[in-house]
Amino acid sequence: MAGEDQDAVRLDKWLFFARFCKTRSVSVALIEGGKVRLNGTRVTKPGHVLRPGDTLTLALPGQVRVVRVASCGARRGPATEAQALYDDLEAAPRGE
Numbered sequence: 001m002a003g004e005d006q007d008a009v010r011l012d013k014w015l016f017f018a019r020f021c022k023t024r025s026v027s028v029a030l031i032e033g034g035k036v037r038l039n040g041t042r043v044t045k046p047g048h049v050l051r052p053g054d055t056l057t058l059a060l061p062g063q064v065r066v067v068r069v070a071s072c073g074a075r076r077g078p079a080t081e082a083q084a085l086y087d088d089l090e091a092a093p094r095g096e
Contacts, residue, residue, distance in 0.1 A: 009049070012046035020060065036058055067089060069086055
């Protein structure tokens with residue numbers, strides 16, 4: 001049963017664990033404000049379930065980030081641990 005918990009996590013917790021938001025209350029505000037899309041669909045409930053393989057589009061202050069969830073994570077760790085939770089889909093240089 002404990003292994004099942006590793007396969008899914010609340011969206012607000014994941015944004016906090018992955019260091020896209022400084023606090024969970026900031027992540028809740030981002031989600032409820034309509035600034036998050038999960039697999040192309042706007043999500044407004046912080047408790048929405050997120051699983052590895054899901055794609056998130058985040059309208060963050062000054063930038064839009066598109067990431068694929070690689071892992072659910074279990075805590076908010078250092079930046080290197082947080083970066084292992086996702087694959088940045090916008091890593092390629094823009095324009096020519």
